[in-house]
Amino acid sequence: MSASPSISGRHALVTGGGSGVGRSIALALANAGIDVTICGRRESELAKVTGENARIHAIAADVTNEAAMASLHEIAEAARGPFDIVVANAGMSGSAPAHKTTLADWQRTLDVNLTGAFLTVKPALAGMAARKTGRIVFIASTAGLKGYAYVAPYVAAKHGVVGLMRALAAEVAKSGVTINAVCPGFVETEMLEETIQRIVEKTGRLAAEARSSLASTNPQGRFIQPQEVADAVLWLCGDAAASITGQTISISGGETW
Known part of the structure; x- marks a missing residue:
C-alpha cells in the first residue's frame, strides 16, 4: 500500500510510539513527510525513536490519564499545528484463565486498551470535524474480531475498540473525517516475545513450540x-482512502475477515 504525496506536511500523533508497531508507524509517517508526535511512558524508548528521524518528536504521557492526554494535545498542537492524523496504538496484554483473572487485571487491561484509545482521540474530534478533515486509526487486533482463550480482558477491550471506532465513524461521517481500525494477528514485536515467555513459564513448553503454536x-x-x-x-x-471509514482492516493472513 502506498500513501498519497498530499499527506506530506501534516501532523500526526502515535501513542505507544516507543517500540514495536508504534515505532514502525511513526517512522512510516515521518518518512512520508509528516511531522509525528509520539508518546509513551518510557522516555528512554521514545528518545531512541526520535533519534531515527528528525520529524519525530516525543512527549511522555500515560494514555489512561485524561489530563495528561489533553495536555499532550495542547502542547504538541501549539508547537506543530493541529493533529491531522491520530493513531491510537498504545496497548498491553496479559493472560490467565477467566476465573483466575483479578478485577485489577481486568480493569488495567480495559484502562490501557479501551479507555486509553478513547482518551487519545477525544481531544482531536471536535477540531477535525470543524476543519472537515482528519484521519483516526485505532490499532485493534484480531482479538477485536474473534475470541481467544485465556485473554478475556484483552479480547473484551479490543472488541470495545472496534465498537468505539464504528460509533465515532458514524458520528463524524458527514464531516469528511475517516475513522478505521487495523486489526493485526500476532505481530513479531516485543509484546509477542512477552507472550511467548508467559506461555513457557506457565506451561513448561519450549519457546520454539510456543512460537510455532x-x-x-x-x-x-x-x-x-x-x-x-x-x-x-x-x-x-x-x-x-477518503471513502474508507468505519472499517476493520484485518492483517492476519486470512485468520479473520
Missing part, C-alpha cells in the same frame, strides 16, 4: 511484521 493461527503460518501494519495505516491516512 502462535504462528499457526495465521493460515500463512507466519507472524505479521510491524511494517505491514504501518503500511496499512499509511494508506488509510492518504487521499486514496
Whole structure:
C-alpha cells in the first residue's frame, strides 16, 4: 500500500510510539513527510525513536490519564499545528484463565486498551470535524474480531475498540473525517516475545513450540511484521482512502475477515 504525496506536511500523533508497531508507524509517517508526535511512558524508548528521524518528536504521557492526554494535545498542537492524523496504538496484554483473572487485571487491561484509545482521540474530534478533515486509526487486533482463550480482558477491550471506532465513524461521517481500525494477528514485536515467555513459564513448553503454536493461527503460518501494519495505516491516512471509514482492516493472513 502506498500513501498519497498530499499527506506530506501534516501532523500526526502515535501513542505507544516507543517500540514495536508504534515505532514502525511513526517512522512510516515521518518518512512520508509528516511531522509525528509520539508518546509513551518510557522516555528512554521514545528518545531512541526520535533519534531515527528528525520529524519525530516525543512527549511522555500515560494514555489512561485524561489530563495528561489533553495536555499532550495542547502542547504538541501549539508547537506543530493541529493533529491531522491520530493513531491510537498504545496497548498491553496479559493472560490467565477467566476465573483466575483479578478485577485489577481486568480493569488495567480495559484502562490501557479501551479507555486509553478513547482518551487519545477525544481531544482531536471536535477540531477535525470543524476543519472537515482528519484521519483516526485505532490499532485493534484480531482479538477485536474473534475470541481467544485465556485473554478475556484483552479480547473484551479490543472488541470495545472496534465498537468505539464504528460509533465515532458514524458520528463524524458527514464531516469528511475517516475513522478505521487495523486489526493485526500476532505481530513479531516485543509484546509477542512477552507472550511467548508467559506461555513457557506457565506451561513448561519450549519457546520454539510456543512460537510455532502462535504462528499457526495465521493460515500463512507466519507472524505479521510491524511494517505491514504501518503500511496499512499509511494508506488509510492518504487521499486514496477518503471513502474508507468505519472499517476493520484485518492483517492476519486470512485468520479473520
